[in-house]
Amino acid sequence: MSIRHHPAETTLIAYAAGHLDEALSAIVASHLAVCPRCRGRSRLADGIGGELLDSAEPATLRDDALDAVLARIAGAGPETAEPAPRAGRxxxxxxxxxxxxxxxxxxxxxxxxxxxxxxxxxxxxxxxxxxxxxxxxxxxxxxxxxxxxxxxxxxxxxxxxxxxxxxxxxxxxxxxxxxxxxxxxxxxxxxxxxxxxxxxxxxxxxxxxxxxxxxxx
Ligand SMILES: [Zn+2]
Incomplete structure (x- = not known):
């Protein structure tokens, strides 16, 4: 499957932060199952989404959010190989x-x-x-x-x-x-x-x- 069109960065961040509704989330999850590139991007988005959840004001990123995410990733040790979700029917x-x-x-x-x-x-x-x-x-x-x-x-x-x-x-x-x-x-x-x-x-x-x-x- 050669995939050329992906969810927007902001969509992946919203997905990771749980800000997408059920229908939109289901579409993103389906795409992630077949797209290794977006699985990688979503790991970064997970970190940013976590920062959004931790922030007192969920709509805005703190100035140091990206640094905090990168530090968290750097300190996370060797990346564990996540099994790719299975593409279904x-x-x-x-x-x-x-x-x-x-x-x-x-x-x-x-x-x-x-x-x-x-x-x-x-x-x-x-x-x-x-x-x-x-x-x-x-x-x-x-x-x-x-x-x-x-x-x-x-x-x-x-x-x-x-x-x-x-x-x-x-x-x-x-x-x-x-x-x-x-x-x-x-x-x-x-x-x-x-x-x-x-x-x-x-x-x-x-x-x-x-x-x-x-x-x-
Ligand atoms: Zn993708």
């Missing part, structure tokens, strides 16, 4: 992978727009707040949109391309309210992704905006 780690059926073809999709289908994760069990599955038919696009909050997309299969590049299995698109994008599924196969949001997407055109209450993507 369809390359998606637990707990998200367990919410996917054994065969992706068993997912019950419903059409929400031209070439776009959506499904609930964990149809038969618990449906986690803020998580959904999206399938984009080859060559089709998701309506252009920005975000009110934090959105993270984990690619499960296929690929799409938008203003930020090409995203394939294991990649994460880590987007905040500043990003305005229009993902287009690459031709050849459906692109299936898991999307976690902490606020609804905001579509640009009036037609998708009208659709939004029904589509709920």
């Amino acid at each position: 369809h390359g998606v780690a637990a707990p998200l992978g367990q919410l996917l059926p054994e065969r992706l073809s068993d997912i019950r999709w419903r059409t929400v727009g031209p070439g776009i289908r959506q499904a609930r994760l964990g149809e038969t069990g618990r449906d986690p707040e803020g998580l959904k599955l999206l399938k984009i038919a080859p060559g089709r696009s998701v309506p252009r949109h920005t975000h009110r909050g934090h959105e993270m997309t984990l690619i499960v299969s296929g690929s799409y391309t938008d203003e930020l590049g090409r995203f394939q299995a294991g990649d994460i698109a880590d987007l905040d309210g500043e990003v305005d994008h229009q993902p287009v599924s690459d031709t050849g196969e459906d692109c299936i992704c898991i999307i976690a949001t902490d606020a609804p997407l905001r579509f640009e055109g009036w037609v998708p905006r009208l659709m939004q209450p029904f589509v709920r993507i």
